[in-house]
Amino acid sequence: MGRPLKIKKSTTIDIGFPNFGSLTDPVFPTGGTLGDNEFLGVVGGSNTVDTATYPTVKVRVNITDSYTGEDDGYVIRQKGSHKYLVGTATAIDPENAVVGTALRIVSLGDTDWQAMGASDDAAVGSIFTVIAAAPASTTGTASEVGVCVLTSDLTPGAGLMSISYSQGDSTETAVSKLTNKFVTNWTNFQNAAGTSLTTYNSGGDNAGPVVYSGEDNFIANFFTDEGTISKSGADDATSGASVSGSGTLFDTSGDSELAIIEKYNS
Numbered sequence: 216m217g218r219p220l221k222i223k224k225s226t227t228i229d230i231g232f233p234n235f236g237s238l239t240d241p242v243f244p245t246g247g248t249l250g251d252n253e254f255l256g257v258v259g260g261s262n263t264v265d266t267a268t269y270p271t272v273k274v275r276v277n278i279t280d281s282y283t284g285e286d287d288g289y290v291i292r293q294k295g296s297h298k299y300l301v302g303t304a305t306a307i308d309p310e311n312a313v314v315g316t317a318l319r320i321v322s323l324g325d326t327d328w329q330a331m332g333a334s335d336d337a338a339v340g341s342i343f344t345v346i347a348a349a350p351a352s353t354t355g356t357a358s359e360v361g362v363c364v365l366t367s368d369l370t371p372g373a374g375l376m377s378i379s380y381s382q383g384d385s386t387e388t389a390v391s392k393l394t395n396k397f398v399t400n401w402t403n404f405q406n407a408a409g410t411s412l413t414t415y416n417s418g419g420d421n422a423g424p425v426v427y428s429g430e431d432n433f434i435a436n437f438f439t440d441e442g443t444i445s446k447s448g449a450d451d452a453t454s455g456a457s458v459s460g461s462g463t464l465f466d467t468s469g470d471s472e473l474a475i476i477e478k479y480n481s
Contacts, residue, residue, distance in 0.1 A: 223260030259290030326355030
């Protein structure tokens with residue numbers, strides 16, 4: 216899957232990428248759309264550590280068998296090219312926990328997390344599988360956790376998730392692949408038999424290699440969907456190259472358009 220999505224651990228750890236103001240002789244995108252305090256690239260991480268200066272990716276999740284169902288969420292860890300361990304942005308009361316599902320502790324309160332299945336050293340951020348719901352009226356909170364797969368539907372069904380972007384003031388568009396620096400959409404996403412796909416787990420349709428042909432790729436960032444950035448050392452011989460086997464990212468002049476990934480703290 217290439218380099219997995221970087222995850223912001225706190226307001227000070229893995230918060231993002233170097234901003235333009237910290238670089239020596241930076242090459243800004245065209246149009247003056249990014250300032251000194253902004254940067255290219257995106258990171259996952261909890262909505263609770265998101266800031267306006269260093270945002271995190273906002274996702275829509277629908278964790279299978281969860282109490283919450285479809286909800287805004289966040290990326291905890293990338294599990295594959297199109298698969299993520301995610302949490303719900305809305306914390307639940309432990310009394311609503313579903314046995315057999317996973318929780319991530321948001322606030323300890325007076326909840327007996329160990330009785331629910333957590334380890335003896337459980338703390339904020341600990342993830343565990345629920346063996347019993349808590350009694351009513353305890354004061355801790357937790358987000359539901361599960362593995363979800365990307366879909367082109369911005370209102371995902373159970374087991375699915377969506378991430379969206381816009382480009383050039385376009386409408387909200389679903390992401391088919393997202394790395395630290397690049398975003399790809401669902402255009403011409405097909406299986407080996409030539410069947411167009413809208414998810415990565417569509418009842419066996421994904422068997423065999425996935426074929427991309429002419430899908431749209433952009434440079435991902437949190438701040439602007441306008442302007443272009445030049446490929447380092449670009450010339451006609453090296454431009455138009457693919458990223459991880461996908462379609463063309465840079466045009467024959469060595470330029471690529473920017474896309475803004477949906478985030479918290481818009």
